[in-house]
Amino acid sequence: MNHKENGCGFGASQAGDIVNIEEPPSCSARRTRTRILNWSVAAESEWKRLLRESLTGAESIAARFGLDPALIKAVIRQYPARVNPYYLSLIREKNDPIYRQCIPDPAELDDAGGTADPLCEEPENQARPGVPSLLTHRYPDRLLFRISNQCAMYCRFCTRKRKVGDPGKQPTRDAIEEAFRYIENTPAIRDVVLSGGDSLLLDDAPLERIIRRLWNILSSRPAGIIRLGSRLPVVLPQRVTPELCAMLKRYHPVYLNTHFNHPAELTAESRRACTLLADAGIPLGNQSVLLKGVNDDPAVMKELVQGLLSMRVRPYYLYQADPVKGTSHFRTSVDRGLEIYRALRGHTSGLAVPTYVIDAPGGGGKIPLLPDYIKAKYPGRVILRNYEDKEFVYPDTADYK
Ligand SMILES: *Cc1c(COP(=O)(O)O)cnc(C)c1O
Numbered sequence: 001m002n003h004k005e006n007g008c009g010f011g012a013s014q015a016g017d018i019v020n021i022e023e024p025p026s027c028s029a030r031r032t033r034t035r036i037l038n039w040s041v042a043a044e045s046e047w048k049r050l051l052r053e054s055l056t057g058a059e060s061i062a063a064r065f066g067l068d069p070a071l072i073k074a075v076i077r078q079y080p081a082r083v084n085p086y087y088l089s090l091i092r093e094k095n096d097p098i099y100r101q102c103i104p105d106p107a108e109l110d111d112a113g114g115t116a117d118p119l120c121e122e123p124e125n126q127a128r129p130g131v132p133s134l135l136t137h138r139y140p141d142r143l144l145f146r147i148s149n150q151c152a153m154y155c156r157f158c159t160r161k162r163k164v165g166d167p168g169k170q171p172t173r174d175a176i177e178e179a180f181r182y183i184e185n186t187p188a189i190r191d192v193v194l195s196g197g198d199s200l201l202l203d204d205a206p207l208e209r210i211i212r213r214l215w216n217i218l219s220s221r222p223a224g225i226i227r228l229g230s231r232l233p234v235v236l237p238q239r240v241t242p243e244l245c246a247m248l249k250r251y252h253p254v255y256l257n258t259h260f261n262h263p264a265e266l267t268a269e270s271r272r273a274c275t276l277l278a279d280a281g282i283p284l285g286n287q288s289v290l291l292k293g294v295n296d297d298p299a300v301m302k303e304l305v306q307g308l309l310s311m312r313v314r315p316y317y318l319y320q321a322d323p324v325k326g327t328s329h330f331r332t333s334v335d336r337g338l339e340i341y342r343a344l345r346g347h348t349s350g351l352a353v354p355t356y357v358i359d360a361p362g363g364g365g366k367i368p369l370l371p372d373y374i375k376a377k378y379p380g381r382v383i384l385r386n387y388e389d390k391e392f393v394y395p396d397t398a399d400y401k
């Protein structure tokens with residue numbers, strides 16, 4: 001999951017575009033459906049109302065927190081903002097971990113370090129030729145399919161800051177069709193990760209059309225699975241409705257990875273969302289990003305991962321922050337990440353411990369990092385360090401040649 005200014009039109013007048021996309025041509029009629037939601041209808045769902053009531057403009061954000069509107073305007077001209085009333089309600093004070101994740105910061109513009117696309121996700125940066133623009137195909141058997149570039153909130157630290165929220169970069173019907181054809185014609189693909197932006201910002205019907213078509217492709221492949229990447233259980237848990245879960249459930253095996261970064265995001269609402277998803281048989285994982293001033297603290301991370309398990313969400317990855325332009329003020333050292341990992345492994349349920357990874361700049365994929373649990377290695381002997389830093393000797397065996 002991962003991201004421009006008011007000129008991009010996050011105002012209510014355009015909010016309807018966000019949750020609808022055109023119908024893929026394979027599904028029923030050739031007719032193009034460009035149905036725009038009518039916000040004035042009485043039956044507007046809660047999540048759409050919250051999305052519509054989001055703060056997106058410099059004036060409203062600056063007024064709320066006593067900031068300089070000109071400075072905020074300069075930031076969101078470059079990188080859009082959207083903060084819905086639910087997530088806003090979690091802010092306790094200026095610069096707290098919730099605030100830092102969602103409120104535009106002039107530091108985003110002063111950033112001399114980092115690049116716009118460090119993971120080389122854009123087609124022109126990808127090593128594999130001929131991959132459609134909505135796909136990132138880095139691994140042999142799985143790929144990322146970015147079905148939306150919209151998010152319920154524009155996280156200030158986002159890796160896809162270069163593009164999310166830009167209406168000029170929303171997936172078109174043709175681009176989606178091209179992506180499907182690639183998946184259909186690449187039999188090695190058995191695992192498709194629907195990502196974004198945020199995959200769950202699509203309304204149920206267009207989302208179901210995409211999932212159904214994917215299911216039709218993947219269910220006949222050995223060990224086919226569908227994965228969703230979404231921050232909505234965290235930033236807009238009201239999106240998770242019984243209707244959504246009933247739909248997803250028809251296309252198992254469906255997995256969902258969400259993105260909690262701080263214990264203050266573990267609320268009654270997010271718990272309700274995770275419960276509905278888990279009860280629909282969807283295994284839930286969590287991908288956190290290490291962020292300075294948000295969660296770069298062993299005690300905070302421990303509270304987060306334990307809280308997640310209690311919500312039936314399995315911590316999956318802990319990402320070292322990517323060197324993305326506009327986010328340097330969030331970056332922490334690798335040593336800090338290793339220290340946090342050490343504070344978890346052995347000290348709490350193994351189930352709560354995520355794999356600490358760096359997504360290699362240049363597009364090398366995720367590389368796991370571990371503290372040095374092996375102190376020394378000799379023929380027939382490995383000296384190990386346990387979680388309490390005590391040493392143990394393991395009698396090693398030579399491999400049969
Ligand atoms: C993270 C990622 C995946 C999924 O990786 P897993 O380790 O299987 O979760 C697939 N494709 C790309 C490009 C990714 O960045």
Ligand code: SF4
Nearest residue numbers: 001002151155158231
């Ligand atoms: S939810 Fe946040 S981190 Fe994820 S893609 Fe959107 S802006 Fe980026």
